[in-house]
Amino acid sequence: MFKEAVGGPGPTCTIYKSLLNNARKEGGIRSDFELAMFIANSMQESDKFKTTVEYCKPPLGKHPDGHDCEIYDKQTDCVGKYNAPKDKRYFGRGYIQLTHCYNYAAASKRLLGNDDLIKHPEWVEKPDLAMRTALDFWKHNVRQKQEFKNNHRDFGSVIHTINGMECKKDHQGAVNRVKYLNDLLKKFNIKSKPVLDGCKSLRGKSFN
Numbered sequence: 601m602f603k604e605a606v607g608g609p610g611p612t613c614t615i616y617k618s619l620l621n622n623a624r625k626e627g628g629i630r631s632d633f634e635l636a637m638f639i640a641n642s643m644q645e646s647d648k649f650k651t652t653v654e655y656c657k658p659p660l661g662k663h664p665d666g667h668d669c670e671i672y673d674k675q676t677d678c679v680g681k682y683n684a685p686k687d688k689r690y691f692g693r694g695y696i697q698l699t700h701c702y703n704y705a706a707a708s709k710r711l712l713g714n715d716d717l718i719k720h721p722e723w724v725e726k727p728d729l730a731m732r733t734a735l736d737f738w739k740h741n742v743r744q745k746q747e748f749k750n751n752h753r754d755f756g757s758v759i760h761t762i763n764g765m766e767c768k769k770d771h772q773g774a775v776n777r778v779k780y781l782n783d784l785l786k787k788f789n790i791k792s793k794p795v796l797d798g799c800k801s802l803r804g805k806s807f808n
Contacts, residue, residue, distance in 0.1 A: 606639070606643060606648055606649060611649040612649075612727065614727045614728060615649055615695075615727050615730075615731055618727065618728045618731035618732060619639075619731055619735075622731065622732055622735050623635060623638075623735060626711070626732055626735040626736055626739060627734075627735030627736070627738045627739050628738065628739035628743050629735075629738070630752075631752065632788055632790055633752070633753060633785070633790055633792050634752060636781055636784040636785055636788055636790060637755055637758055637781060637794070638734075638735075638738055639780075639784055640755075640777050640778075640780040640781035640784055641696055641758065641759070641762055641777055642695040642696055642734055643776075643777075643780045644773055644776050644777045644780060645692075645694075645695060645696045645697050645734075645762070645763075646694075646695045646697075646730075649695065652693055652694055652695065652724070652725045652726070652727065652730040653691075653692070653693055653725055654691050654692030654693065654697055654699075656691070672689075672690050672691055672699045672700045672701075673689055673690055673691075673701070676700055676701055676702060678690060678701035678718075681701075681702075682701050682702065682705050682715070682718050683715070683718070684701050684718050684719075685718075685719060688718075688719075688720075688721050689721070690703075690704050690721055693721065693722075693724035693725050693730065693733075694724045694725075694729070694730040694731075694733040694734050694737075695730050695731055695733075695734040696733075696734035696737050696738065696762060698724055698733050698734075698737065701718060701721075703737070704717045704718055704721050704724070705717070705718050706740070707724075707733045707736050707737070710736055710740070711729075711732055711733065711736055717729075717733075737762075741761055741762075742758055742761050742762065745757060745761055747798050748761075751795055753792060753793070753794050753795050754794075754795045754797075754798050755777075755778065755781060755794035755795060755796060755798075755799075756794075756795060756796040756797050756798030756799035756802055756803075757798030757799070758798070759774050759777055759798070759799045759802075760798055760799050766799070766801060767798075767799040767800050767801050767802070768800065768801065769801055770801050771801050774799055774801050774802055775802075775805075778794070778796065778802065778805075778807050779807065781794055782794075782807055
C-alpha cells in the first residue's frame with residue numbers, strides 16, 4: 601500500500617520497514633493524517649524517495665533555488681562549535697533533508713547517543729538513517745511548533761517549518777507537497793482536509 605501510494609519506483613522495503621518501526625517512537629506520529637503529511641513532505645524532499653542527498657551536492661553546483669550548497673557550512677562555525685572535521689559538509693541529506701551541522705549534532709545525540717553524524721554526515725545518506733533523521737526532525741521541530749499543537753491538520757505551518765523559503769513567494773515545491781498530500785489522503789481514504797494558511801504562498805490557492 602505504501603509503495604502504491606507514493607507511486608513510481610517507490611520506496612524500498614528497507615525504507616518502509618524503517619518508517620513502520622520508527623514512526624511513533626522516533627517521529628511521534630499519532631494519526632494516519634499526520635503520517636500522510638510526513639510522507640508527502642518526504643516525497644518532495646527526496647524526489648519521491650529516489651534520493652537521500654540534496655541534488656546540489658558539492659561540487660555539482662547551485663541549488664535549483666539559486667543558493668550555494670555550501671551555504672550551510674558558511675553560516676555556522678562547525679569546526680569551532682561542534683568539533684567537526686574540516687573536510688565534512690553538512691548539506692541536505694535524508695528523506696527530510698537534514699542541513700546545518702547543529703541539526704546533524706542534535707539528531708546524532710538523540711538517535712545514536714554520540715556525535716557520529718558530525719564525524720560521518722554521509723551516514724545520513726543510508727536509507728535507515730535517512731528515515732530516522734527525518735522522523736527525528738518531525739518530532740523535535742515540526743511537532744513542537746505552536747501552530748501544529750493548535751491544529752494537527754495545519755499543513756501550511758508544517759511546510760513553513762521544513763522549508764520556509766517555499767512559503768515566501770509562489771513556489772512549485774509547496775504546491776507539490778499539497779498535491780502529494782491530497783493524493784495520499786485519497787488513497788488512504790482519509791476525509792479530513794489540510795489547512796494551508798500557515799504557508800503564505802499557498803493562501804487563496806485551490807486544490808481539487
